[in-house]
Amino acid sequence: MVKLLLEAGLDEVADRVEHELLGFEPLRPLFTAWNAAVDAEDDEAMERAYDAVRAAVTMSRPDGRRVAEFLLSIEDDEAGFRWHDEPFETS
Numbered sequence: 001m002v003k004l005l006l007e008a009g010l011d012e013v014a015d016r017v018e019h020e021l022l023g024f025e026p027l028r029p030l031f032t033a034w035n036a037a038v039d040a041e042d043d044e045a046m047e048r049a050y051d052a053v054r055a056a057v058t059m060s061r062p063d064g065r066r067v068a069e070f071l072l073s074i075e076d077d078e079a080g081f082r083w084h085d086e087p088f089e090t091s
Contacts, residue, residue, distance in 0.1 A: 024074075027056055031074040059083055 030052050037045035050071075059070040059081065070083040 027053075028074075030056060034073065035075050 030049065034046070034049035034053060037049045053072060057072060059067045059072065061067065067083040068085055068087045070081055072081045073079065
């Protein structure tokens with residue numbers, strides 16, 4: 001499982017990310033599926049892809065506590081994320 005840390009030191013994070021990307025390749029198909037679903041605006045495929053990413057990846061604070069919710073996107077050499085302290089409401 002990949003563990004992403006939210007840290008203030010951007011240089012340290014960049015060094016860590018560069019090192020940890022070696023373990024990213026097995027996850028690449030999950031993000032490829034997510035990006036394809038988003039591009040196709042396919043809600044069901046997006047939900048399946050999101051569930052697959054969340055099953056494979058966790059996001060934690062520096063103190064080790066997991067964030068309640070996050071959205072992580074990786075496309076080519078660019079990544080972005082959003083996180084929230086509380087679980088998202090489901091309707």
